[in-house]
Amino acid sequence: MGETTALRVRTVRRYTFQQSTDELEDLRVCIPEVMDSQYGMHVWPSAVVLAQYVWFHREILADKRILELGAGVSLPGVVAAKCGADVTLSDSAELPECLENCRRSCQMNNLHGVKVCGFTWGDISPELLTLPPVDIILGSDVFYEPEDFEDILTTVSFLLEKNPCAQFWTSYQVRSADWSIEDLLHRWDLKCVHIPLKSFGADSANLAGSDLPGRHTVEMIVLTSSNSSDPPI
Ligand SMILES: C[S@@+](CC[C@H](N)C(=O)[O-])C[C@H]1O[C@@H](n2cnc3c(N)ncnc32)[C@H](O)[C@@H]1O
Numbered sequence: 001m002g003e004t005t006a007l008r009v010r011t012v013r014r015y016t017f018q019q020s021t022d023e024l025e026d027l028r029v030c031i032p033e034v035m036d037s038q039y040g041m042h043v044w045p046s047a048v049v050l051a052q053y054v055w056f057h058r059e060i061l062a063d064k065r066i067l068e069l070g071a072g073v074s075l076p077g078v079v080a081a082k083c084g085a086d087v088t089l090s091d092s093a094e095l096p097e098c099l100e101n102c103r104r105s106c107q108m109n110n111l112h113g114v115k116v117c118g119f120t121w122g123d124i125s126p127e128l129l130t131l132p133p134v135d136i137i138l139g140s141d142v143f144y145e146p147e148d149f150e151d152i153l154t155t156v157s158f159l160l161e162k163n164p165c166a167q168f169w170t171s172y173q174v175r176s177a178d179w180s181i182e183d184l185l186h187r188w189d190l191k192c193v194h195i196p197l198k199s200f201g202a203d204s205a206n207l208a209g210s211d212l213p214g215r216h217t218v219e220m221i222v223l224t225s226s227n228s229s230d231p232p233i
Pocket of ligand 1: 044046091098
């Protein structure tokens with residue numbers, strides 16, 4: 001049941017990621033949300049798809065160093081941490097409320113070792129420069145405002161250059177037929193592999209017990225540096 005504070009409704013959504021065989025092995029996570037039109041306050045449909053991709057790859061995640069960009073309430077990063085990854089969550093350094101949301105999601109899921117950082121896209125800050133190595137970067141629905149695309153790709157390209165074997169796992173919602181993200185990625189000299197939703201069990205309107213994906217068109221891609229010879233996981 002929701003609770004109203006200063007005209008804002010706070011609620012908690014539950015997600016269940018299923019094992020095909022044993023219900024006891026299912027992963028259940030709770031994500032606290034604020035019903036607010038601001039972007040990083042609740043789970044977006046793309047986040048459920050990316051979280052399902054993370055869950056699908058759970059067996060290779062133990063000890064992987066993972067950074068989530070534009071995490072908001074952090075569903076994919078929380079799932080990765082629950083699967084044993086060493087996770088850092090980030091959102092804009094200028095949006096302390098979103099950084100607080102990252103912390104609240106960790107607390108609610110008893111995740112005590114997850115770090116939270118303010119990384120603003122396009123800003124190669126001292127904190128980003130001194131970030132320890134990463135293996136996987138996550139980002140769900142970070143490609144939603146075309147004016148931000150160059151800034152996101154500046155940050156992602158910087159990280160992939162610094163971590164040549166790293167991969168950027170990103171899901172995005174198709175909102176306009178007018179732009180193609182893949183054209184943009186070719187311009188940035190990033191290798192892009194399109195992952196069919198069916199290949200990781202995400203071709204459904206209802207995922208992890210949530211009807212958020214609904215009828216939205218969500219795409220899943222993996223980006224690597226053009227110098228990387230590793231195939232996507
Ligand atoms: C559409 S929301 C997606 C949130 C979350 N990843 C999800 O899918 O549920 C976009 C996220 O990007 C963050 N964001 C917006 N501008 C940003 C910037 N310039 N630098 C870093 N993060 C930013 C927002 O605070 C928000 O959390």
